Amino acid sequence: MKAAVFSSPQGVRIVDVPVPRIGRGEVLLRVCAASLCGTDLRIARRGHGSIPQGVQRILGHEVVGEIVEVGEGVADLAEGMLVLVAPNYGCGKCRFCVAGAQHHCPSGKALGITEDGGFAEYMRVPEEAVRQGNIFPLPPEADPVMFSFVEALACVVHGFLPLSVSFRDTVLIYGAGPIGLMFLELARLSGAREVWMADISPSRLERAAARGARTIVVGEKKVKDVLRDVDVVIVAAPAPDAQREALEVAGVFGRINFFGGLPPGTPEVPLATNLIHYKELFVTGTTRSNNIHIRTALDLLVRQLDLSYLVSHTLPLEAIEEGLRLMEGKDALKVVLIP
Template sequence: MKVVRFHAPGDVRIEDAPEPTRTGGDVLIRVHNCSTCGTDVKIFKFGHHHIRPPRVMGHEIAGEVVDGGDTGWRPGDRVQVIAAIPCGQCGECRRGRMTVCPNQESMGYHYDGGFAEFMLVPAKVLAVDGLNRIPDGIGYAEASVAEPLACVLNGQTLARVGEGDDVVVMGAGPIGCLHVRLARAKGAARVFLVDLNRERLEMSADRVRPDAAICGADTDVVDEVRKLTDGRGADVVITAAASKAAQEQAFALCARQARISFFGGLPKDDPAIRVDSNLVHYQELTIVGANGSSPAHNRQALDLIASGAVPVADLITHRLPVTAALDAFDIVARGAAIKVTIEP
C-alpha cells in the first residue's frame, strides 16, 4: 500500500509499505478519507517533538472497519477516529478535562496515521470511546472534517459563544470557516470574518457568508468592527490564526465583558505578546485557550454535521490521491484551498 511517511523536517516521502496486521485490541480500518490541515504542513517543514520517525502522518481520519477482532466492531462499519488520545486515567481525565490530559498521545504522531490505504486504530483509542460510528447520510470526506470541527466546538464552548453574540473570527482558513458556521449554529447574532489575504477571504466568505468580510490588508479592522457594532465591539473574538498581531489586536475589538479565544497557537520560540492588563481588568475581559478536542467533542461534531447544523461538504475544495499528498501540503501552505482531503 502507499503511505505518506515523515522521516525528518523537509523529508516526507510517498512510500510503499505492507498492510498492517491487527493484533490485541486494535482495529484495522480501510481509510477512505484523511483530510489535511495546517499542522500537517508544520510537521512537514519543522517536525514535531512527539514524532519518532519514520511515522505515517495524518490525523483527520474516516474509514471502514476491515477487522475488528473481538472489540465489537464489524467489517463494513463506517467509523471516524479521534486525533488526540487522552489516557482516561489521570486526574485531569477523571475530572472530565480530557483536552488537557498530560499523557495525551496523537494519531500521526505517536501512532501511524491516516495518510495510508489501511491503518490500525490503537486499543487506547477504543479505551476512551474514541472510535465513532459515522451517522447515516454523511460521507467519509465529511466525517473526516469532524475532527477539526470538534476542536472548534471545544474552543467555542470554552468561550461561551451563544445567543445574540457578535463574534469576530480572525483567520479565513478552514478553521475560521468552521468557526463562522458553528457560531451561527449556536445562535450568534452576527459573525464577522477577518483575514489579510483578500483572495482567501473572498473564497471562504463566498461559502460561509459572514455578516461582513474584512480584509485587514486594506481596511482598519478595529475601526470597521467598531462601526459594525455601533462602537460597542464584539462579544467574542476568536483568533483562528497563528498570529501574534491577531492576538494583540483582539483586545481592541472587544466589547465590555467580551471573551477572547486564543485558538491558534504561536511558535514555541516566540510565544509572548503584549497585553494591556488594565483593559482586561476594567472591561472584565475573559481570555481562554483552546487545545484540541475530547472524544465527546468528536461525537458531537459528527452529530452537528449529520443534522445539517454545521454543513461541511462545500468546504472540501480539493480531493487528491495519497500519491499527491505533497501537492496537498503545498496547496494548504499557499492558502489556495479551504479544505483538502486525501482519498487513499
C-alpha cells in the same frame, strides 16, 4: 501498502510498508478519506517533538475508514462499518482522562503524531484507543470526505463553547481559513446578531461573505478602525497583532479565544492587561479536542451543518506533497486525501 511517512530530516515521502497486523482488542481500517490539517503541514515542514530523528511516522489524524478486521475481544464494532477515528487518547485513569479531557493526559497519545495515522491504505487502531471509545460509527450513507474533518470541527467546537455565543452577540473572527469558516458556521447556528471576519486574503473573505459574514481586509484597514465593542473575538490565525487588537476591539464583558497557537520561536506578545481589567474581559485559549467535542461535531455534521463547501481539493494519497503546497498557498480550504 502505500503510506505517507514523515521522518526527520527527509520530510514526507510515499513509501511501501507492510499492512499493519492487529492484536487483541485492536481494529484494522481501510482508510476511505483522510484530511490534511495545519498540524500535518507544520510536521511535514518543521518536524515534531514526539517524532525523533530516525523514527518513521505515518501522518494523518483526521480519518474516516471502513472496518476490515476486528481483534479478539472487541464487542461492539464489526467488519464493514464506516467509522471515524478520534486521534487523541490517554491513560484513561489520570485526573484529565477521568474528566474527559484526554487531550491533556500527561501520557497522552495521538494517532498520526505519536502513533501511526491514516495517510495510508490501512490503519491500525490500538487497543487503548478502541477501549476508550475513539472509534465512532458513522451512518452508512455518510460521505467519508465530509466526515474526515470531524476532528477539525471538534477543535472548533472546543474553542467555541466557552464563549457562550447567543443572539445578542456580535462576533469577530480573525482568520478566514477552514477553521475560521467553521467558527462562522457555529456562530450563525447559535444565532449571533452579526459575524465579522478579518483576513489578509480577499479571496478567502469572498467565501466568508458568501456564507453571511461581514468582512475586513486586514492591510487595507485596521479592524479597530471599523469595529468596537465586540462581544466575542476569536483569533483563528497565528497573528500576534490580532491577539493585541482583540483586547482593544472587545467591548465590556467581551469574551476572547486565542484559538490559533503562535509558531515556536515567536517572541512573547505584550498585551494591554488593563483592558482585561477595566473591561472585565474573559480571555481564554483552547487546544485540540477530546471525545466530547468529537461526539458534538459528528452530531452537528449529521444533523445541522453542511460543510461540503469547505472541501477545495480531493487528491490521491501519492499527491500529498501537492496537497501540502496547496495549503501553503492559502487559497485551498480543506484538502482531503483518498488512499
